[in-house]
Amino acid sequence: xxxxxxxxxxxxxxxxxxxxxxxxxxxxxxxxxxxxxxxxxxxxxxxxxxxxxxxxxxxxxxxxxxxxxxxxxxxxxxxxxxxxxxxxxxxxxxxxxxxxxxxxxxxxxxxxxxxxxxxxxxxxxxxxxxxxxxxxxxxxxxxxxxxxxxxxxxxxxxxxxxxxxxxxxxxxxxxxxxxxxxxxxxxxxxxxxxxxxxxxxxxxxxxxxxxxxxxxxxxxxxxxxxxxxxxxxxxxxxxxxxxxxxxxxxxxxxxxxxxxxxxxxxxxxxxxxxxxxxxxxxxxxxxxxxxxxxxxxxxxxxxxxxxxxxxxxxxxxxxxxxxxxxxxxxxxxxxxxxxxxxxxxxxxxxxxxxxxxxxxxxxxxxxxxxxxxxxxxxxxxxxxxxxxxxxxxxxxxxxxxxxxxxxxxxxxxxxxxxxxxxxxxxxxxxxxxxxxxxxxxxxxxxxxxxxxxx
Ligand SMILES: Nc1ncnc2c1ncn2[C@@H]1O[C@H](COP(=O)(O)OP(=O)(O)OP(=O)(O)O)[C@@H](O)[C@H]1O
Numbered sequence: 001x002x003x004x005x006x007x008x009x010x011x012x013x014x015x016x017x018x019x020x021x022x023x024x025x026x027x028x029x030x031x032x033x034x035x036x037x038x039x040x041x042x043x044x045x046x047x048x049x050x051x052x053x054x055x056x057x058x059x060x061x062x063x064x065x066x067x068x069x070x071x072x073x074x075x076x077x078x079x080x081x082x083x084x085x086x087x088x089x090x091x092x093x094x095x096x097x098x099x100x101x102x103x104x105x106x107x108x109x110x111x112x113x114x115x116x117x118x119x120x121x122x123x124x125x126x127x128x129x130x131x132x133x134x135x136x137x138x139x140x141x142x143x144x145x146x147x148x149x150x151x152x153x154x155x156x157x158x159x160x161x162x163x164x165x166x167x168x169x170x171x172x173x174x175x176x177x178x179x180x181x182x183x184x185x186x187x188x189x190x191x192x193x194x195x196x197x198x199x200x201x202x203x204x205x206x207x208x209x210x211x212x213x214x215x216x217x218x219x220x221x222x223x224x225x226x227x228x229x230x231x232x233x234x235x236x237x238x239x240x241x242x243x244x245x246x247x248x249x250x251x252x253x254x255x256x257x258x259x260x261x262x263x264x265x266x267x268x269x270x271x272x273x274x275x276x277x278x279x280x281x282x283x284x285x286x287x288x289x290x291x292x293x294x295x296x297x298x299x300x301x302x303x304x305x306x307x308x309x310x311x312x313x314x315x316x317x318x319x320x321x322x323x324x325x326x327x328x329x330x331x332x333x334x335x336x337x338x339x340x341x342x343x344x345x346x347x348x349x350x351x352x353x354x355x356x357x358x359x360x361x362x363x364x365x366x367x368x369x370x371x372x373x374x375x376x377x378x379x380x381x382x383x384x385x386x387x388x389x390x391x392x393x394x395x396x397x398x399x400x401x402x403x404x405x406x407x408x409x410x411x412x413x414x415x416x417x418x419x420x421x422x423x424x425x426x427x428x429x430x431x432x433x434x435x436x437x438x439x440x441x442x443x444x445x446x447x448x449x450x451x452x453x454x
Contacts, residue, residue, distance in 0.1 A: 073421070080120055124204050127169070148169075186241070218373070221375050233438075242306070246308050250267045253317040286340055373414070375392075377408060
């Protein structure tokens with residue numbers, strides 16, 4: 001393209017046409033209403049618009065789940081894009097005040113970064129795709145995040161460079177979790193627990209946060225002190241009657257020696273701390289899986305429902321990095337066993353629940369064998385994508401921005417499997433007293449017929 005030599009800028013009518021081409025929703029919306037008013041008449045058009053509004057209201061009241069995942073993000077994004085901070089003059093003022101503009105010296109006009117798209121997957125987080133003005137780089141925005149957050153009355157703003165010339169601003173508008181969530185109640189009966197949706201805490205909408213225990217393997221990542229243990233303890237409490245009744249058998253590798261010692265009693269000695277013992281325990285878990293495979297083969301079944309005959313064998317591996325990366329003498333064997341277990345164990349109910357601080361492939365090269373992922377506070381902006389998948393951070397999973405203070409322990413993100421939208425969640429906190437209750441509940445109720453492997 002030839003370089004412009006004129007000192008004049010484009011005419012207003014051309015700028016308006018370009019604006020409409022970039023924002024076709026306005027063109028389509030106004031044309032549809034005008035066409036409807038001309039053909040059907042203003043009264044009928046009014047009724048149609050009123051009917052659409054009423055239908056939205058009915059949807060909002062009648063089916064909150066689908067409304068919150070489908071309609072609410074679109075409506076929220078639209079109103080914030082066109083009537084809030086990211087709209088026209090508000091946005092330009094924001095850019096002016098924070099010196100996020102550049103000057104065309106020859107033509108003497110100011111160039112503004114342009115809002116291309118706003119997404120608002122959750123009420124607390126917006127992601128704003130911004131085309132940088134000529135002469136800008138993501139660093140210009142990175143230097144201003146604190147000031148922008150104050151100006152937008154947001155908790156924090158993070159910048160994610162996307163491709164040359166574009167950044168995503170991730171604006172966390174508020175902190176939905178200002179309180180500690182108490183440990184889940186332990187249901188009395190095994191029938192009250194759904195192993196496909198085990199209660200872990202709350203999501204940012206104030207709803208239950210549940211995760212599947214069967215049919216998947218779960219990897220939870222988080223820096224030291226991020227509250228990883230609370231995930232495992234909430235899970236154990238929510239499944240307590242199944243553990244008591246021998247329908248879920250818990251195996252624990254506790255290489256940090258202390259974290260899970262309090263629940264050793266509910267594992268029927270399927271517990272190890274030293275790395276060498278962890279290797280033996282994992283071997284026993286894989287051998288159990290192979291025995292179950294043979295039993296199922298003899299019985300002619302390809303899948304089983306959790307029962308005493310075919311219990312779920314949940315292997316909790318705390319700080320998996322310390323077993324598969326930092327102890328070379330055990331790493332290869334443990335990695336091989338876990339790879340075997342995770343690739344075949346789902347059908348037999350042998351499921352892995354692993355916890356890690358540093359989720360890179362160098363540390364955990366079997367990361368892809370975990371279909372289910374949770375990301376608590378991380379130390380690096382690269383970690384959310386490593387754990388939750390490509391673009392997770394750009395979509396709003398700013399786990400690296402969670403302040404490293406005790407008040408935020410248990411807060412993190414998960415990705416909705418269908419919409420790929422990140423959801424901020426907080427695990428319930430299980431106190432030492434709650435752990436004792438769990439152990440008593442399981443032990444007191446056990447019938448004694450559960451065989452220990454030890
Ligand atoms: N869900 C939670 N809600 C509120 N506070 C929590 C929660 N989970 C943990 N905490 C608090 O944070 C502290 C650190 O938690 P925890 O030891 O589970 O972190 P961690 O991620 O396992 O760290 P490390 O990897 O170093 O063991 C706990 O002592 C507790 O006080």
